[in-house]
Amino acid sequence: MFARVIEADFSQQALFDELCQHDKASQSGAVVTFTGRVRDYNANGAIDGIELEYYPGMTEAALQRLLDEATTRFNLANAGIVHRVGRLENQAQIVWVGTCAAHRQDAFNGASYMMDMLKQSVPIWKKEWADGSPTWVAAKGTDSDAAMRWLTDDKDN
Amino acid sequence: MFARVIEADFSQQALFDELCQHDKASQSGAVVTFTGRVRDYNANGAIDGIELEYYPGMTEAALQRLLDEATTRFNLANAGIVHRVGRLENQAQIVWVGTCAAHRQDAFNGASYMMDMLKQSVPIWKKEWADGSPTWVAAKGTDSDAAMRWLTDDKDN
Amino acid sequence: MKVKFFAQIRELTGTASVEMAVPENATVEGVRQALMARGPSWQEALSVNVLCACNQTLCDGATTVSEQDEVAFFPPVTGG
Amino acid sequence: MKVKFFAQIRELTGTASVEMAVPENATVEGVRQALMARGPSWQEALSVNVLCACNQTLCDGATTVSEQDEVAFFPPVTGG
Numbered sequence: 001m002f003a004r005v006i007e008a009d010f011s012q013q014a015l016f017d018e019l020c021q022h023d024k025a026s027q028s029g030a031v032v033t034f035t036g037r038v039r040d041y042n043a044n045g046a047i048d049g050i051e052l053e054y055y056p057g058m059t060e061a062a063l064q065r066l067l068d069e070a071t072t073r074f075n076l077a078n079a080g081i082v083h084r085v086g087r088l089e090n091q092a093q094i095v096w097v098g099t100c101a102a103h104r105q106d107a108f109n110g111a112s113y114m115m116d117m118l119k120q121s122v123p124i125w126k127k128e129w130a131d132g133s134p135t136w137v138a139a140k141g142t143d144s145d146a147a148m149r150w151l152t153d154d155k156d157n
Numbered sequence: 158m159f160a161r162v163i164e165a166d167f168s169q170q171a172l173f174d175e176l177c178q179h180d181k182a183s184q185s186g187a188v189v190t191f192t193g194r195v196r197d198y199n200a201n202g203a204i205d206g207i208e209l210e211y212y213p214g215m216t217e218a219a220l221q222r223l224l225d226e227a228t229t230r231f232n233l234a235n236a237g238i239v240h241r242v243g244r245l246e247n248q249a250q251i252v253w254v255g256t257c258a259a260h261r262q263d264a265f266n267g268a269s270y271m272m273d274m275l276k277q278s279v280p281i282w283k284k285e286w287a288d289g290s291p292t293w294v295a296a297k298g299t300d301s302d303a304a305m306r307w308l309t310d311d312k313d314n
Numbered sequence: 315m316k317v318k319f320f321a322q323i324r325e326l327t328g329t330a331s332v333e334m335a336v337p338e339n340a341t342v343e344g345v346r347q348a349l350m351a352r353g354p355s356w357q358e359a360l361s362v363n364v365l366c367a368c369n370q371t372l373c374d375g376a377t378t379v380s381e382q383d384e385v386a387f388f389p390p391v392t393g394g
Numbered sequence: 395m396k397v398k399f400f401a402q403i404r405e406l407t408g409t410a411s412v413e414m415a416v417p418e419n420a421t422v423e424g425v426r427q428a429l430m431a432r433g434p435s436w437q438e439a440l441s442v443n444v445l446c447a448c449n450q451t452l453c454d455g456a457t458t459v460s461e462q463d464e465v466a467f468f469p470p471v472t473g474g
Contacts, residue, residue: 011170012173020248028194029194030192031194032190035190037185039259053400055466058450058451061450083474094474104193104269111189111265123447124472125469125472125473126473136401137472139471210324211393212370215367240393252394272394278391279394280320282320293392
């Protein structure tokens, strides 16, 4: 498993190879990847890239926890997450999630679950740029505190 | 969109790039890929690779139809399928499906749908090799005829 | 008319494709019966678990065919 | 004790991190109140939509903290 926060762009081939190479069973027939890219618009019109901030240490730990959770829940043979931070242009790759599993639906569900949880629960904050100035993106919903509960110690749950 | 039946292996990076390059909206934030690989076992024990036969012409048409169906149903910005045929070793890549969409769940659902339908409905037949001899794989369930119904002309549906 | 065979059916009959003459108003089922009359291996190959296509579109036995059509017989699919 | 700030909170306060002394049995809420007393921009930054973590684990205001802990304040997450 691998969880990384990086500034540089990433290679689809390199991450796919890494995921499959360390597939501990060497027998997982299904590999799913999700890649998120910067969209060139938001609800108010065109945007000109984004900027991502994170919490060094806590963010990596949250990603690792997400991998552990998904691996157990969906019986994954291997999984990885790579998230970029810093300034990212339109269409740039932002995030990559990959899963290996014996069963196709587990691989799909594991990747989908990690993306859902990542968007709610991993300490990363996004600014969108438009007309030369940045605006912090507001979180969706008002229950982000509840959504992040799984990140707290087990004793608090 | 692209639908191909090939003998040679394929590059994850090349297919990802092709999928995103022809994303007609240039704005789809979500890209999902599924890759199927040869497993080294079946219900009876170890296997030593597989061999895939297809129906030139009909198989490509069925794949293209699957792309059209998924694109409409899941509002995909782009989609592609590549299926290998011939003799394939354990762990070799067999099939690749990729989807681009504005919304994450559409990209996941479109790829999952195409794999479900492909396994039921595209004219490809599989042999498994074990101890030096090949055995044709039996289709799952007895309703394959019904499962293939969507391949028939619309007037018959 | 061209008739193609795939997978187990191709192997059992030892035949990937044949050219055969068909009468007017022939059906795919009629073609199948005529082929099964060719001998035991044909009988075995075409008696159960057979799907058929006409001009590369899945069809049923009642579909009528003529000289210029391409008919195919094959088992349920197992790819992916 | 080290206190870190992220995103809007970091920008509004103009501060990425501070060292501050805390009394015994201090709580995260007590730390937040002490920081808000620093001035209007601190008040604005820390009054609503604030999550807190102690030693990089999300916590609530009642959590007790001591000198060697790392506390952080940040808005709801928006990554991915």
